[in-house]
Each structure stands twice: as C-alpha cells, then as structure tokens.
Amino acid sequence: MWDWNEFPEISRTDLRDLKKGLDSAFKDFTRAWGDTIEGFFNPLLKFLVWFEKLLISTPWPVMMLIIAVLVWLGSRSWPLVVGALVSLWLVGYLGMWENTMYTLALISVATLVCIIIGIPFGIWMAKSNRVQAIVTPILDIMQTIPAFVYLIPIMLLLGIGKVPGLIAVCIYAIPPVVRLTNLGIRLVDKDVLEAADAFGASPHQKLWTVQMPLALPNIFAGINQTIMMALAMVVVAALIGVRGLGLEVLKAVNNQYITLGFMNGMAIVAIAIIFDRVSQKYGKRLQKHSEVIHG
Amino acid sequence: MASHGIEVKDLFKIFGPNGEKYVEAVKNGMSKTELNEQHGHVLGLKDINISMPAGKIQVVMGLSGSGKSTLIRHINRLIEPTAGAVLYEGDDVCQMSKSELLEFRRHKTAMVFQKFALLPHRTVIENTVYGLEIQGVDKGEASKRARRWIDRVGLDGFENHYPNQLSGGMQQRVGLARALTNDADILLMDEAFSALDPLIRSDMQAVLLDIQAELQKTIVFITHDLDEALRLGDQIAILRDGEVIQQGSGQEIVLNPADGYITDFVKEVNRGRVISVGTIMADTPFDSSINIELLPDDKLEIAAKAMTEQEETRANVRDSTGKLVGSLRLKDTISAMVTPESP
Incomplete structure (x- = not known):
C-alpha cells in the first residue's frame, strides 16, 4: 500500500552514497586533471594580470584621457564624454580608483572572452536547428542556476583566484551574446539571402557579406547585455578572491558599512552606465543606413 | 559573347517531404487538389517543357499561385526540382554539384527580384559590385564596371546613397545594374517591375528593351501582367496551376487563345x-x-x-x-x- 503523505523517497543511505560517489568522483577528476586545466587557463591568467597592471600603473590623467577618447570614438557625444569624466573623477576622489581599475580589467577581459567564444557559438546555433535545440537549454541553465552552485566545482578545480572568478563571470554573462547572435542571423531578410544565393555566394561569403552585417545590431545588443551581466557578477566573483569594487561591497556587507557599500555599488553603476551608453550609441551608428528613409 | 538558349524538360516540382513518390501519379493524371487533400503534398510545377530562345526575352506569365516564380527559381536552382532537367550549353543545371552550381550562378546567371532584395547596409555602388565581389574580381576593376551600369540605368550621382534613401523605381534600377554588372548571359527577372508604379514600370520596360537591343542576353521574365508580357516577350508561356497552357509569340496567343481562360486574359489587350x-x-x-x-x-x-x-x-x-x-x-x-x- 502507498502512503500518500510520504513521498516514495530514495533511501537515506542510497542518497548519501550517491552524493558521496559523485563528489569523490569529481574530486578524483580534480586531482588527476586539476593541474592540466590550470595550465590551460594560465595564458588567460597572465593576460588578465598584465591588463590589471597596465590599468593600475597608467597614471590616472592618462587613463582618464584614454577613456574620454574611447567614449568619444564610441558615442560621438560630448555630454557622454563629460559625464564619464565627472563620474570617474568622483570615483577616484572618493578613493576607489585602484579598485575600479581592477573591476574594469576583469569586466573587459570577461567581455572579450564572452565575445570570442559566444559569437562563433551563436553562428553555429543559427546554422543548425539541432545545435540550437541543444544549446538553448544549456544557456537557460547558465542564466538561472544560482551562481554559488557552480562556484563549488570551479573552486575545487581551480582554487581561489582571478581565473575562477573570471570563469564564474563568463558562465553567467555569455548567454546574451550567444542568443542574440543566433537571433540576429536568423532574422536576416530571406529575400536578401536569396539574392546572395542567386549571385553564387558560398555559405562563408553569405555569412560575412549578408548575415553578420545585418545581424550586427542584435549582436551589439547581446554584447551590451553581456557587459551588464558581467558587472552584476563582480560581487559574486569577489567571493572567490577577485579584487576590486566587488570585494569592497562584500566587506561592507560583512561589517554593515552602509556608506562603503553604497559608494562601491555606485562606482559599479557608473561603469555600467558608461559601458551601456557607449556600446548602444556605437551600435546605432553602425546602422547609419537605416536612418534616412525615402519619403 | 554568344548567347545560348535554355531548355526546360519534363520539369516537375512537388512540394512536401516525399515529392518523388508522387511524380508518377501526377503524370498519370492525379489532380492538384487530390494530391493536396489526400497526400498533403503541393503540386508546384507539372511537366514543364519550354525551349527558351537564345538572346531573346522569354516571358512566363501567370497569376499568383500559377508556379511562375517557382519555375524561374529552377533555372538557377534556388529551388530543387523533383524531376526533370534544365539544360544550358548542354549541361543539366539540376545535376550540377554544389561547386559547379556556385560557378554557374556566379558566371552564367544574374537575377532581379520583385522586392529588389538589395543589401540594405550597402550603398548603391557596393550593391552593384556584389556579384563581382562574390566572383573575386579585383575591387578597382569591379567598381569601374559597376559605374558603367549605374550610369546606364540612370543612377549617375547616387553611387553613395543607401537603398532606403531611394524610391522604388530607383531601387529596382540598382537591382538591374547589379544584375547587368555581373555580365552573365542569362538574366532572370522575377516580377522585376511588378512592385513599381505604372509610369515607372513602363519606363523600366523601355530601359530593359533598350539594353536588350544592345546586349541580346537570354532573358527570362516573369510577370502577371499580360500587357507587360506582350510588350517585352519575344516568346510567351502562360502558366496556370503549375502547367503550361499555351506558349508562342504574343500575336499567336492573342489571335488563337488556347482556351477560355486565356481568351478572358486577352480580351482587354490592345490588339493594335x-x-x-x-x-x-x-x-x-x-x-x-x-x-x-x-x-x-x-x-x-x-x-x-x-x-x-x-x-x-x-x-x-x-x-x-x-x-x-x-x-x-x-x-x-x-x-x-x-x-x-x-x-
């Protein structure tokens, strides 16, 4: 007879064995492969460290100038340049310059990694319905699973430090760029694709002369979202030893320092807004052909 | 360059997962409705035989759903045939390998589309060189050849405009220039002028006839407009429900309509x-x-x-x-x- 109040659970011992078995299997895997995997990520670590040092060793006025030039090149908007400079100056004046540079370095490298991996994946998804069917749920998992859950295996595998932090950020931040690359390519006008076919374009030529250029606005929206999500992860990354604004926020939480928390939080917001506005304006400028419409 | 004719032979197109299975049945007289209702397949083209003359304009005319756009897409195999052959210079387009087909499309054909299908992110000149770019022609040479055709279709001075800055008529001139710049023997025009205002359409027809007098390409022109068919066509084939119901010169069709359907069509024609x-x-x-x-x-x-x-x-x-x-x-x-x- 079934007891309807009692769920037919797996027995406690079986469950314990299952958990133990999986855990120890993963630990064995870590012992066997940990060094190899760490070695694999070593170039990434070196690059991140180099980039952090570069940002921190650059004198602040030079850094402000570089950022001002980049903002101008991206957005062609003076108000945005002024806004970026004022907020950076405030961040520096309130003693957060160095941490901001750490965070900037992490976000830049994470975004770069996401773009380098994400765009090819998006293209692959757009080319094959099967790949799309397989990758979509994986992206769903990456976006919704609580970050702490995958911090455990990452920490076991790679310990505490910059690279595990970077990986954790990328896992959370990569889905938008993959999704929107896929979507952008799939939304390209069928008539235009047919014309490319009629002129004998190979799949490769079609991708680079038609699909990618026309998908660019969507891809840019994806990159923009990726940057925003990477910034949202800096506090979580701080949990496994990434320096920067996130770590300060964490300290503030642990010690109930309201002002410290808000100051560093607002610095993150400032970076986010600068990145967001610049990348949006840049994405719009790429679309200059859609601006003037015949009346 | 001497033109060659195109032979469309026993061409069938049945849309659906198992089109081949029903070719025999259709040959033995299964109707379009029966095929659709009982087997869930759509008859696109039925036993098409057209000999398209070299260096002339072959018009294929029919109302929407007659299969005319499907037919023209078989000539450069944008649509795979279910059975039959499309012969050009002795080669069967339907049997070509992928790479042969790409070469065929690049060098032997060019196409103009009803909805223009210009690349919206490229300027007029960048659109016009597209075919040559795909062929791998050097940039300077390509833009020299493109400029010639941009002038010829009357778009001089608009080289650096984007398509959506141009009117429909001008966009289709870009479409025509893009196709002509390809310097291919076969020109496929899928309802090329149907989306244009009547006056502009008549203008474009004149441009086409003028260019054809000079180039003598083998043109396949799709239209639903009998007046356009009669004005442009050296030879006309009329399609209904995926079947050719009459072909011949415009005069032959007007004087001896094959059935009541065509009689209705030619009633309004200016016979003079x-x-x-x-x-x-x-x-x-x-x-x-x-x-x-x-x-x-x-x-x-x-x-x-x-x-x-x-x-x-x-x-x-x-x-x-x-x-x-x-x-x-x-x-x-x-x-x-x-x-x-x-x-």
Missing part, C-alpha cells in the same frame, strides 16, 4: 500594338500608285495611324529586302484591332 501587318495583309500588292508603304513587322496601330493621317484607305507592304509582298486596307486593319465578340 500586338498584331503585325504581316499577319492580316492580303498577298497581292496594289499597284505602285499607293504611296503608303509598311513593313510586315509594323504593328496595326502604326498602319492605321499612317493611313488615317494621309487620308488613305489602302497601303502596300514591302519587306526588308525591298520587295512588295502584300497590301492592307484600312477597314480590315480596324476590324482586326477590335476584340471579337465572345461566342
């Missing part, structure tokens, strides 16, 4: 512009006192105009070698221009 003097003239010329002379290829409209302007009722017909071959009376001319009452 379709029927030529040679078709209705009497074999015996009048004496040489008649001072109006016509060519056998002149259309009745011209003959009637010539006679009424000079207040004459008779004309002689002299062929291009200068020999008198026949004669024409005004009253016969007028009565041939009037659409006969339907029985």
Whole structure:
C-alpha cells in the first residue's frame, strides 16, 4: 500500500552514497586533471594580470584621457564624454580608483572572452536547428542556476583566484551574446539571402557579406547585455578572491558599512552606465543606413 | 559573347517531404487538389517543357499561385526540382554539384527580384559590385564596371546613397545594374517591375528593351501582367496551376487563345500594338500608285495611324529586302484591332 503523505523517497543511505560517489568522483577528476586545466587557463591568467597592471600603473590623467577618447570614438557625444569624466573623477576622489581599475580589467577581459567564444557559438546555433535545440537549454541553465552552485566545482578545480572568478563571470554573462547572435542571423531578410544565393555566394561569403552585417545590431545588443551581466557578477566573483569594487561591497556587507557599500555599488553603476551608453550609441551608428528613409 | 538558349524538360516540382513518390501519379493524371487533400503534398510545377530562345526575352506569365516564380527559381536552382532537367550549353543545371552550381550562378546567371532584395547596409555602388565581389574580381576593376551600369540605368550621382534613401523605381534600377554588372548571359527577372508604379514600370520596360537591343542576353521574365508580357516577350508561356497552357509569340496567343481562360486574359489587350501587318495583309500588292508603304513587322496601330493621317484607305507592304509582298486596307486593319465578340 502507498502512503500518500510520504513521498516514495530514495533511501537515506542510497542518497548519501550517491552524493558521496559523485563528489569523490569529481574530486578524483580534480586531482588527476586539476593541474592540466590550470595550465590551460594560465595564458588567460597572465593576460588578465598584465591588463590589471597596465590599468593600475597608467597614471590616472592618462587613463582618464584614454577613456574620454574611447567614449568619444564610441558615442560621438560630448555630454557622454563629460559625464564619464565627472563620474570617474568622483570615483577616484572618493578613493576607489585602484579598485575600479581592477573591476574594469576583469569586466573587459570577461567581455572579450564572452565575445570570442559566444559569437562563433551563436553562428553555429543559427546554422543548425539541432545545435540550437541543444544549446538553448544549456544557456537557460547558465542564466538561472544560482551562481554559488557552480562556484563549488570551479573552486575545487581551480582554487581561489582571478581565473575562477573570471570563469564564474563568463558562465553567467555569455548567454546574451550567444542568443542574440543566433537571433540576429536568423532574422536576416530571406529575400536578401536569396539574392546572395542567386549571385553564387558560398555559405562563408553569405555569412560575412549578408548575415553578420545585418545581424550586427542584435549582436551589439547581446554584447551590451553581456557587459551588464558581467558587472552584476563582480560581487559574486569577489567571493572567490577577485579584487576590486566587488570585494569592497562584500566587506561592507560583512561589517554593515552602509556608506562603503553604497559608494562601491555606485562606482559599479557608473561603469555600467558608461559601458551601456557607449556600446548602444556605437551600435546605432553602425546602422547609419537605416536612418534616412525615402519619403 | 554568344548567347545560348535554355531548355526546360519534363520539369516537375512537388512540394512536401516525399515529392518523388508522387511524380508518377501526377503524370498519370492525379489532380492538384487530390494530391493536396489526400497526400498533403503541393503540386508546384507539372511537366514543364519550354525551349527558351537564345538572346531573346522569354516571358512566363501567370497569376499568383500559377508556379511562375517557382519555375524561374529552377533555372538557377534556388529551388530543387523533383524531376526533370534544365539544360544550358548542354549541361543539366539540376545535376550540377554544389561547386559547379556556385560557378554557374556566379558566371552564367544574374537575377532581379520583385522586392529588389538589395543589401540594405550597402550603398548603391557596393550593391552593384556584389556579384563581382562574390566572383573575386579585383575591387578597382569591379567598381569601374559597376559605374558603367549605374550610369546606364540612370543612377549617375547616387553611387553613395543607401537603398532606403531611394524610391522604388530607383531601387529596382540598382537591382538591374547589379544584375547587368555581373555580365552573365542569362538574366532572370522575377516580377522585376511588378512592385513599381505604372509610369515607372513602363519606363523600366523601355530601359530593359533598350539594353536588350544592345546586349541580346537570354532573358527570362516573369510577370502577371499580360500587357507587360506582350510588350517585352519575344516568346510567351502562360502558366496556370503549375502547367503550361499555351506558349508562342504574343500575336499567336492573342489571335488563337488556347482556351477560355486565356481568351478572358486577352480580351482587354490592345490588339493594335500586338498584331503585325504581316499577319492580316492580303498577298497581292496594289499597284505602285499607293504611296503608303509598311513593313510586315509594323504593328496595326502604326498602319492605321499612317493611313488615317494621309487620308488613305489602302497601303502596300514591302519587306526588308525591298520587295512588295502584300497590301492592307484600312477597314480590315480596324476590324482586326477590335476584340471579337465572345461566342
């Protein structure tokens, strides 16, 4: 007879064995492969460290100038340049310059990694319905699973430090760029694709002369979202030893320092807004052909 | 470059997962409705045989759903046939390998589309060089050749405009320039002028005829408009429900419609512009006192105009070698221009 109040659970011992078995299997895997995997990520670590040092060793006025030039090149908007400079100056004046540079370095490298991996994946998804069917749920998992859950295996595998932090950020931040690359390519006008076919374009030529250029606005929206999500992860990354604004926020939480928390939080917001506005304006400028419409 | 004709042979297209399975059944007379309702397949084209003449304009005419756009896409195999062959220079387009097909599309064909299908992110000149770019032609050479055709279609000065800065008529000129720049023997035009205003359409038809007089390409022109078909077509095929129901010259179709469907079609046609003097003239010329002379290829409209302007009722017909071959009376001319009452 079934007891309807009692769920037919797996027995406690079986469950314990299952958990133990999986855990120890993963630990064995870590012992066997940990060094190899760490070695694999070593170039990434070196690059991140180099980039952090570069940002921190650059004198602040030079850094402000570089950022001002980049903002101008991206957005062609003076108000945005002024806004970026004022907020950076405030961040520096309130003693957060160095941490901001750490965070900037992490976000830049994470975004770069996401773009380098994400765009090819998006293209692959757009080319094959099967790949799309397989990758979509994986992206769903990456976006919704609580970050702490995958911090455990990452920490076991790679310990505490910059690279595990970077990986954790990328896992959370990569889905938008993959999704929107896929979507952008799939939304390209069928008539235009047919014309490319009629002129004998190979799949490769079609991708680079038609699909990618026309998908660019969507891809840019994806990159923009990726940057925003990477910034949202800096506090979580701080949990496994990434320096920067996130770590300060964490300290503030642990010690109930309201002002410290808000100051560093607002610095993150400032970076986010600068990145967001610049990348949006840049994405719009790429679309200059859609601006003037015949009346 | 000498043009070659295109032979469409026993071509069938059945849309659906197992099209091949039903070819035999359709050959044995299964109807479009039966195929659709009982087997869930759609009959696109049924037993098409058209011999498209080299260096001429072949018009394929039909209403929407007749299969004409499907047919033109078989010539460069944008649509895979279910059965049959499309022969060009002795090669069957339907049997070509992927790479052969790409080469064929790059060098032998160019296409103009109903909705223009320009690349919206590229300027006029960048659109026009597209075919050459795909072929791998050097940039300088490509833009030199493109400029020539941009001038020829009357878009001089618009090279750096984006498509959506241009009107429909101008966009289709870009489409035409893009196709002509490809310098291919076959020009496929899928309802190329259907989306344009009547005046602009007539303009574009004139541009096309003008260019064709110079280039003599093998043009396949799809349209749903009989007037356009009669104006452009050296040869016309009429399609209905995926079948060719009549083919021939415009004059043949107007004078001898194969069935009631075509009769209805040709009722509204201006016969004076379709029927030529040679078709209705009497074999015996009048004496040489008649001072109006016509060519056998002149259309009745011209003959009637010539006679009424000079207040004459008779004309002689002299062929291009200068020999008198026949004669024409005004009253016969007028009565041939009037659409006969339907029985």
